[in-house]
Amino acid sequence: xxxxxxxxxxxxxxxxxxxxxxxxxxxxxxxxxxxxxxxxxxxxxxxxxxxxxxxxxxxxxxxxxxxxxxxxxxxxxxxxxxxxxxxxxxxxxxxxxxxxxxxxxxxxxxxxxxxxxxxxxxxxxxxxxxxxxxxxxxxxxxxxxxxxxxxxxxxxxxxxxxxxxxxxxxxxxxxxxxxxxxxxxxxxxxxxxxxxxxxxxxxxxxxxxxxxxxxxxxxxxxxxxxxxxxxxxxxxxxxxxxxxxxxxxxxxxxxxxxxxxxxxxxxxxxxxxxxxxxxxxxxxxxxxxxxxxxxxxxxxxxxxxxxxxxxxxxxxxxxxx
Numbered sequence: 001x002x003x004x005x006x007x008x009x010x011x012x013x014x015x016x017x018x019x020x021x022x023x024x025x026x027x028x029x030x031x032x033x034x035x036x037x038x039x040x041x042x043x044x045x046x047x048x049x050x051x052x053x054x055x056x057x058x059x060x061x062x063x064x065x066x067x068x069x070x071x072x073x074x075x076x077x078x079x080x081x082x083x084x085x086x087x088x089x090x091x092x093x094x095x096x097x098x099x100x101x102x103x104x105x106x107x108x109x110x111x112x113x114x115x116x117x118x119x120x121x122x123x124x125x126x127x128x129x130x131x132x133x134x135x136x137x138x139x140x141x142x143x144x145x146x147x148x149x150x151x152x153x154x155x156x157x158x159x160x161x162x163x164x165x166x167x168x169x170x171x172x173x174x175x176x177x178x179x180x181x182x183x184x185x186x187x188x189x190x191x192x193x194x195x196x197x198x199x200x201x202x203x204x205x206x207x208x209x210x211x212x213x214x215x216x217x218x219x220x221x222x223x224x225x226x227x228x229x230x231x232x233x234x235x236x237x238x239x240x241x242x243x244x245x246x247x248x249x250x251x252x253x254x255x256x257x258x259x260x261x262x263x264x265x266x267x268x269x270x271x272x273x274x275x276x277x278x279x280x281x282x283x284x285x286x287x288x289x290x291x292x293x294x295x296x297x298x299x300x301x302x303x304x305x306x307x308x309x310x311x312x313x314x315x316x317x318x319x320x321x
Contacts, residue, residue: 003164004133004134006091013035013037013038013220014029014221018099019040022264022268026064027061029233034222034230035065038067038221041099042085043072045074048080058085060088066090067092069138071095075127076126079127080130082130083131095135095138096138097111097114097138098168100175111143114139114153117153120157125161136165137166143171154188155192162194163194167197169198178201189217197217198211199221203225204232205245208220222236229253229284230260235247253284254285257281257284261277274303274304278298282295289317289318290317294310
């Protein structure tokens with residue numbers, strides 16, 4: 001698959017997840033087979049106003065195919081933010097037109113643009129004109145079940161200059177509830193000539209293959225299934241290539257957890273890194289014997305030693321994994 005002039009090899013990408021897919025997680029996922037990654041949702045307005053925290057979200061993971069993701073509802077501000085993002089040498093820039101969060105949609109950004117295709121077009125056109133890298137668009141199937149208009153937005157986005165589209169197979173109203181609308185993703189693929197990346201409930205190699213077969217998509221994007229399990233990309237790559245896949249042992253899995261949390265401390269303020277490590281640690285120990293109690297402890301960690309203690313306890317409680 002090509003996004004503009006960017007050659008993408010592999011089968012699956014890491015989807016953007018606000019407050020989750022930080023630099024540390026993206027680096028780990030790339031190591032285990034993610035073909036490219038998209039950074040955390042970033043406010044274009046905040047970038048233009050010079051907010052340091054937002055600018056930090058635009059940083060690359062060095063020598064990898066990646067994109068920052070911007071949201072907003074003003075074409076000029078989106079264009080200016082994209083130019084700022086381009087300074088960090090991204091492979092491409094992604095525009096979010098699918099975030100269902102009220103604080104984003106209520107301000108006219110994210111999924112709110114599903115209800116204003118003319119404005120969405122102006123945003124895409126302005127962003128494409130402002131930068132020298134490809135521009136992609138992330139969308140949902142529609143605002144609600146009575147307004148499924150992803151095909152209309154997809155056609156308009158292609159005409160406006162978008163180099164690829166990611167379609168999350170849910171409406172804004174659904175948030176993250178099932179089911180995933182395979183038919184609409186397939187309809188978008190048939191309607192446009194640019195690559196279509198399918199997103200939604202891809203949690204195994206088998207699920208990825210089904211998405212490819214049922215939609216004709218060019219690529220898939222994995223979100224929640226990668227939390228605490230970056231190995232999902234190795235699994236998908238093996239499955240799609242017809243090869244066997246051996247999942248990591250618990251010791252291997254928790255060693256990667258430890259490394260990811262160490263990277264977080266390297267890239268962020270130490271206190272913030274510890275607070276954010278709580279949820280990542282909880283995801284890594286999901287499904288283990290004693291997981292409920294371990295997760296409760298994980299939600300209260302305040303130091304590296306606390307994290308190490310929980311990792312050791314998880315290994316002791318699950319000696320055969």
